[in-house]
Amino acid sequence: MTTRTTTDKPGISAAIIVADGKVLMVRRRVSEGELSWQFPAGGIEADETPEEAAVRETLEETGLKVEATALIGQRVHPKTGREMSYTACRVIDGEAHVADADELDAVAWAALGEIPDLVPYPLFDRVQAYLDEVLPR
Template sequence: MEIQQVTSAGVAAAVVVQDGRVLLIRRRVPEGVLVWQFPAGKVEDGETAEQAAVRETLEETGLTVKAIKLLGERVHPKTGRLMSYTAAEVIEGEARVADDEELDAVAWVAHSEIKDYVPYGLFEPVQEYLDGALPREA
């Protein structure tokens, strides 16, 4: 009898920055208090978190992005899911609702607006990355 290893591949999120703003998406069906979030989805067999973040961004928003670096992983305090966060940059495309079964809006959000979209705060390594990557309005 073979022993199966149980692994939860988790969910990979892309933190996409372009022109001084970060990309957020709004799901048709919110996950509790999670209304606006980063493009994200389940990591598939044989995929790295970075590859999943790139793929999910393309599937959800039509943007082709390139992974820059893995920002961190955690068990999400609101969903209990294993999450990984990957910084990514846009290679080509315009952000839009590419998967209208899952999403109903996309937004490019300035640093000063993040708390309006995500009032409960961001994962600290993600916030630190955005603090450095996004200009702050005077």
């Protein structure tokens, strides 16, 4: 009998989407541990790059059409043990809304100072550094 570990699962790609001085956050219908608010994210499919997955997941979850501008960084998530990729994206078209009601129950544009109220632990340092650089204080 073989036991699958979390690292055998596909990596997760998160989209870091900034517009009008705020970052897009989505609230999962079912919390993942302590986390209910997070960046749009989902599994990377076999034929995708992390950047392509971030763009696809954003469209599927929020109806927002974005393009990847830079891979911010990658890590093994300390809480989930999953390989994570974080991609900076810019909005091309659309208005963010709950497009996948099975997965999400809310979307919100959060200012830099509001993120600690939504996410119960510190962001990945590279994501935090990126947001510190691009969002007003």
